[in-house]
Amino acid sequence: MIQQAPLGLIDKQILWNRLIAVVEEQAQTLQRTAFSTIVRESGDLAAGVFDVRGRMLAQAVTGTPGHINSMALAVGHVLDRYPADVMKPGDVFIHNDPWMGTGHTNDFSVTTPCFRDGKLVAIFACNSHLMDIGGVPRMSGSIDVFMEGLYLPILKIVEGGVVNDTLMELIRANTRLPIETEGDVYSLIACNDVGCERLVETMGEFGIDDLAPVADHIIDASRAAVLANIRALPRGSWSSSLTLDGFDSPLELKAKLTISDDGIHVDYAGSAGMVKQNFNVPFCYTIAYTSYALGCIVARDIPNNAGSLEPRTVSAPPGTVVNALKPAAVVARHLVGLMLPDLVFGCLRQAIPDRVPAEGAGVLWGINVSGPRVSPARHNDSFVVGIVTTGGMGALPVRDGLSATGFPSGVRGGPVEIFESMSTVIVWRKQYRQDSGGAGRQRGGLGQDIEIENGIPEMFELASSYERIIHPAKGFDGGLEGARGVVALSTGRALSGKGRFPVQPGERLIIQSPGGGGLGDPTARDRAAVEADLANELISQDAARSLYGLNVAQAAE
Template sequence: MTLSRTDPVGLAVFKSATHSVAEEMGAVLRRTSFSPNIKERRDYSCAVFDGDGAVVAMGDHMPVHLGSMPMSVRAAIDAVKMERGDVVVLNDPYAGGTHLPDLTMVLPVFVEGEATPVMYVAARAHHADVGGMYPGSMGLCREIYQEGLRIPPVRIVRGGEVVRDVMALILHNVRTPMEREGDLMSQIGACRVGAERVGELIAKYGVARLRELMRGLLDYSEELMRAEIAKVPSGKYEAEDFLDNDGFSDEPIRIAVAVTFDSGAGSVAVDFAGSSEQVRSSINAVYAITYSAVYYVFRCLLAEDAPATAGLMRPVTVIAPDGSIVNARLPGPVAGGNVETSQRIVDVLLRALALAMPGRIPAASSGTMNNLTIGGVDPRTGRSFAYYETIAGGMGARAGADGVSGIHTHMTNSLNTPVEALEYAYPLRVRRYGYRNGSGGDGEFRGGDGIVREIEMLGEAQVTLLADRRVFAPYGLEGGGAGALGRSSLVSGEEVSELPGKCSVAVKAGDVVRVESPGGGGWGLVR
């Protein structure tokens, strides 16, 4: 008999306690960070892990971070023999990371009498610049070495003291070193708070009981997932969807999936065979991203209070062909895989699940994070700046409800930068910010509308876009209509020119960049 049955109350209390640790870590990171991307948009994630590196609790943060973070923790454990007071930093997408702007920190928690860590805590945050060809480190590149500084697992804190050589190496390779140092120190602080709270749990429960509770959480999560899978009729459910292009050609990029349920065994296989090969462009996804997207989709099938642990994926097998768009190899560039390809993986998975469980799955949401980066020299200070934002779109409708307008969906869980914060921090002026009325798909239940955001440059700058759903619209379900395609343009004086979804352009003072994000798909025939 599992712990979940013998002591359900104790397990529920422990679940809430570990979740609160991750949430408090996130609050510390948000309150102490320097950049608007972390402080205002909350582009970060925190989690708690057992001594083997299995996740036992996640904050309510970014799905694209959380499902993949265990691979970064595993990479840190394998690469560095961590001692008391150490913190390891890494961002390598080919060592469990997602893309280079996402820096992960891992801190081990020791207790007296134990030679190895009892638990780990980790914090991941998207930094607004990590070097590379473009301000913001999110432009189209041909190989990962052009995208920015690639950091393997290394100590950034040793024995409680910051390793100044490592910190200096990072700061000398970015455009905004003061902001980066502030955000890095905030991550270190968040990890230290997490370790302190974990220490309090160890003092309360003792090591033996703590390990028993962690095993119980993992097993309980597995039980919930197997029970959910058992409700789905056995069989293979297939779907496909497309990314518009790779930014260098007009060739669409296919993502295909076959989801095979074995309800008797309570297991499922998710196979991406048939997806396009990786491309020489930054929209490749590493395996950690694909795994994270699958984790997110299957986590959504469970009740909100189900513990988000590594146990959820025990019944789920993820197959992603090596060298494909969903499992890229070095030296493939990957900046957009984290933000754009991850969204399309979710779209295609939901499309397949709509066949397996009709009436339960929503229509496609906007399907792109509309990544916008603007960088240059701030004329007010003479210092370099790098602004990064993802722009929300429409949520897909579902049975019984319209989609929500102007919201971040699926693999992103961030906020839009408030106008006041944006204009205070950067030489930019927001000219327009509102809903893109009528962009949601028709149906018995309408898709949510996208957003229109217009930003004026107050000085010369480089504007980079990494967006999708400019060719293939967000699909409707059960007869519902597709959401409107996204659109981007540059307004320079009286001239308005359309911008490709993936591009980088030099702009001058007074120019305005307009981004119109896609709407969500509709659900059901109009009655």
């Protein structure tokens, strides 16, 4: 046998970049073939490659932190159940355990060992959101995880290239959308297959039969780069708190962040305990969004992998809302999870105020509606469809917050044309929500105004699961808070942020997503920027005059 020549540093770096390209193609395959609208149109997914020890080497740019950073842990759980030495070519593993995956049962995780010439060389993983996997239709009605649909432990869905038809039949039988759900499972399997094919081709091109040297280089270089950035920050501990709307009463979150030579640690001691409702957060999801928030500060230009994640550590007392224990209800875990970056930024703002944004909407206001396509008498002819609605990002020290963005989730707003084509509803209006961005030297991002009505004379239902209706995003350093979110009917009736509500024929559903907080004194805002906001109708004349101190008449000349 010819001895493989050692890889040089340049070879390792090229291979690292190729791995990132491989997993991006993997993710694009998943997005193009997915049946789920939130995956296909909004990118609610993750894809990545791992070494045989279960360390994440590269993740696709396409995806969300909640999926990606929890996927980084999920492969380890699969290896605990099926060690590498028992994996065979053609095997594929699946699960949707919230505590081992992405935090709720609607997200399926698929893991595929990749072999080259009969030798295990890597492991590919992906996950995505499925629109329906059974459970109670009232989204806010679940009180434990067993009410939230099909619950799959880590199982082998393909063995030696043969699909487990019994398991696939079980999946089909536990969803209101059997065709779409089965299609999404095959989409997940296919995406890993594409990743493996490209990796094997790459290894053949470079003449290597082992990724270990590249894996060690990726992990070691990334860890060192993040630690160098952390060591450039002030040392110490800082605390912050954040109040959320909750269900019947406000929910308080607390965090203490400590920066040391060894890394950054965030502890959530003092946060509210688990709740009866379903916005409890499994710890993997807490880790995911905490790590992401820290990464925005200390790893912006460093690829995300096991090495760059290692110096960012998290703890939370078991039984708190951010470390919920099975069988807690968790299907709406994003309501709390997406707020964790603002809580982390609240700590960092005290240490490095010139690098941290104001609070943002932190929302994915999914408009999830269901109803009959023709008549309630035809029970099987119904639709269950969702579209992602986004809000405003908090203002940054150097620029305005982004408008109508899913930050920090990374999920994009979905096109209304797809939403309408899969249901009977009509979206009459979808536009920026004027004056919703918190005023400031740097303005907060705007939310959206959306108006929806059924196109047939039948009732449809909204399943709402929203935050920032009572407690808006705060501004800082003189900046004002963003606008609160609103859910209402055209009749004037206000709806709760959490529940299931009928929309009768002739009524319109009004959704106004919240805005981000402003940063700095609004009267110090550049006059040209205020005039541009006014001309683009992002702010009203009243706001330009009363909040920003603009002479509207003079500006119009």
